[in-house]
Amino acid sequence: MISATPFIRQIYLSANTLCLIVGLIMTLLCVFFMDSVQNLHLIYCIFGLIVGALTVFSALVGYRAIKPPKAAWMWLYFALLAILFAIQMYVVIQYEASSIVATTLEEVQSLWKRELVKEGPMADIESRFHCCGLHNSSDYITLNLPLPASCFYTENNAWTNYNEGCLEKVKFAADRASNALSFTGSALAAAQLVALVFSFILTLLYHRRGDYEILS
Known part of the structure; x- marks a missing residue:
């Protein structure tokens, strides 16, 4: 030994x-x-x-x-x-x-619900993940809500918006x-x-x- x-x-x-x-x-x-x-x-x-x-x-x-x-x-x-x-x-x-994964998605969905009441909760997520809305940018349009500033970025000196949703x-x-x-x-x-x-x-x-x- x-x-x-x-x-x-x-x-x-x-x-x-x-x-x-x-x-x-x-x-x-x-x-x-x-x-x-x-x-x-x-x-x-x-x-x-x-x-x-x-x-x-x-x-x-x-x-x-x-x-x-x-x-x-x-x-x-x-x-x-x-x-x-x-x-x-x-x-x-x-x-x-x-x-x-589960708790993170629950938090995003919670932020989206708060976004429908008052603009702002989704802003940080949208800016960081280059996304717009929960499933896509049409989430705002369908609800007759304006796209927030966090959904936009500049490309070729012009403003354009992200289309992909934040959940995915x-x-x-x-x-x-x-x-x-x-x-x-x-x-x-x-x-x-x-x-x-x-x-x-x-x-x-x-x-x-x-x-x-x-x-x-």
Whole structure:
């Protein structure tokens, strides 16, 4: 068992590196999608951003713990990964990734209903997603409402309006965010689990051999 320590150490370092890479990817994706979903249930992106950043931090702790092996750092690394993994599993069980799409579309439909009462609620969505109305620009025309300024853009020094509806545009952005976050979240959970298992085994092996650097 002791002779397997270098092999286990290599798996530990590989899993830790994977955690670092996926954590960075998740952090960047969440920063990007924070803007694309435009304040529609940003809790998902905020959570992903925090998890990604903490995973990167824990990966750096993992490197610090192994070169040379330090008891306190190894246990800190294990504790950080265990907490992160437990939180992720709880969120995955309690909240389906598909709810990002469903709740986002519900919010757009709610904004459209408010738009019919008073102009303004759809403005930010229309400007950002280059869309007009709920299904298309004729939604305004059918209801004898003027097209708001947010439906227009300049092309060849002339004003023209967007024709595509916001519901489909936002759905596409929400789908993309949901799929990307689900994939990176699954990859991150797998990497964390491998790192968690092998960090624990490695910690026990070092403890058995007394290879920890003595902390002052």
